[in-house]
Amino acid sequence: EPEVTQTPSHQVTQMGQEVILRCVPISNHLYFYWYRQILGQKVEFLVSFYNNEISEKSEIFDDQFSVERPDGSNFTLKIRSTKLEDSAMYFCASSKTYGAGNEQFFGPGTRLTVL
Amino acid sequence: AQSVAQPEDQVNVAEGNPLTVKCTYSVSGNPYLFWYVQYPNRGLQFLLKYITGDNLVKGSYGFEAEFNKSQTSFHLKKPSALVSDSALYFCALTGFQKLVFGTGTRLLVSP
Numbered sequence A: 001e002p003e004v005t006q007t008p009s010h011q012v013t014q015m016g017q018e019v020i021l022r023c024v025p026i027s028n029h030l031y032f033y034w035y036r037q038i039l040g041q042k043v044e045f046l047v048s049f050y051n052n053e054i055s056e057k058s059e060i061f062d063d064q065f066s067v068e069r070p071d072g073s074n075f076t077l078k079i080r081s082t083k084l085e086d087s088a089m090y091f092c093a094s095s096k097t098y099g100a101g102n103e104q105f106f107g108p109g110t111r112l113t114v115l
Numbered sequence B: 001a002q003s004v005a006q007p008e009d010q011v012n013v014a015e016g017n018p019l020t021v022k023c024t025y026s027v028s029g030n031p032y033l034f035w036y037v038q039y040p041n042r043g044l045q046f047l048l049k050y051i052t053g054d055n056l057v058k059g060s061y062g063f064e065a066e067f068n069k070s071q072t073s074f075h076l077k078k079p080s081a082l083v084s085d086s087a088l089y090f091c092a093l094t095g096f097q098k099l100v101f102g103t104g105t106r107l108l109v110s111p
Helices: none
Strands: A005-007 A010-013 A019-024 A031-037 A043-050 A053-057 A065-068 A075-079 A088-095 A110-114 B003-005 B010-014 B019-021 B024-026 B033-038 B044-050 B056-058 B064-068 B073-078 B087-094 B099-101 B105-110
Touching: A005 A088, A010 A019, A019 A031, A019 A088, A019 A110, A043 A065, A043 A075, A043 B099, A075 A088, B003 B087, B003 B099, B010 B019, B019 B105, B024 B073, B033 B064, B033 B073, B044 B056, B044 B064, B073 B087
Parallel strands: A010 A110, B010 B105
Antiparallel strands: A005 A019, A019 A075, A031 A043, A031 A088, A043 A053, A065 A075, A088 A110, B003 B024, B019 B073, B033 B044, B033 B087, B056 B064, B064 B073, B087 B099, B087 B105
């Protein structure tokens, strides 16, 4: 069964450093998403991406964040200058279809720790 | 604004007993509701969804959920719990693209 994969599983970085979180969505999916979960809090939407463009983003997704699909398989989330409050579990997801009721498939997550 | 509430941080049930994990929602317009499960070191796995139609939705692993519009609820149920059902369960809704999640409920099924 196809799965969304994410690397690394755990990333530790110093405050102010740039990090890139990587995801490989399911191969025939066209819509991609990033979510994050701060420890003990809700899973929160960050951004959705389709056809090489951001289609929706939350207020969390500020100028420090960017997403890219650099090739036909990877989908990346970059945080330019990490802050302590960026420490969280980051989940990538993908879906085949678009719109209400679409089923999103999630990866196992990357735990980001900012020191 | 859309929101989902899961009032219980943890639900404990004995194996073989029925289980219910509660979820209530707030949304303007038609709700599109989901349940996801998270096992340790795994991503969120889709269990079931309600879009329209029958209020009782059947999903994976013997789970089902009952949509109740008057109570704005979408409780997850299973007639007979298994120890392997122990996991973190998330209720979510979607308006169009993004999923809005509840805080999650940890289900512990004891042997």
